[in-house]
Structures are given as C-alpha cells and as structure tokens.
Amino acid sequence: MRAIKKVRQVIAHDPLTPTAQIFAQLISSLVDEVDVSLKDLYKLDTSDFQLAMDILQEWRLDRYYMGKAKTFDVAMQALEMNKPQAKKSEA
Numbered sequence: 224m225r226a227i228k229k230v231r232q233v234i235a236h237d238p239l240t241p242t243a244q245i246f247a248q249l250i251s252s253l254v255d256e257v258d259v260s261l262k263d264l265y266k267l268d269t270s271d272f273q274l275a276m277d278i279l280q281e282w283r284l285d286r287y288y289m290g291k292a293k294t295f296d297v298a299m300q301a302l303e304m305n306k307p308q309a310k311k312s313e314a
Contacts, residue, residue: 225281226274226277226278226280226281227278227281227282229274230246230249230250230274230278233246233271233274234246234247234250241266242267242268242271245263245264245266245267245271245275246271246274246275246278248260248263249264249275249278250278253278253279253282
C-alpha cells in the first residue's frame, strides 16, 4: 500500500489525534509548497516518522513524473504545431 493511502487512513480514522494532525500538516505543506516543522515530525513515533519520510519520497517521485508528463505534453504540442507547416512546405 502506498504511503499516501496509509496516511489518508490514519487521518480519516481519528483526525484529532496528534499523529493525524501532524500528517495533515505535512500533506498541507506539500500541497501549498510551504515549510513543514521538523520539530513536529520528530514528535512521531519511529514507524510514523518513517511513514512521513515515505510520503516525502513518494511526493517527490510523483512530482518528477508529473513534470515529465508536462514536458511530454508540451513536446507533443510543439510537434503538432509543426505538422501544418511541414505539409505547407511540401505543397
């Protein structure tokens, strides 16, 4: 199971626990691209801290693939823009 799904389950199960609140802050910080408190992350027990690190790793990887997909999309658009010009120059 992916870390993001595990965290969602932790938050949904009991959103008022300190652990759920820390995970919610972490996710919010990642979405908003703002700082997250390491001090708060250190309050997590060892397994939850590792889950937070897994979230960071997945988030970074997902952003890489999202950036890669955006680059592919722009490249395809550029090729599509060039097709009418290629047909005109052949005529």
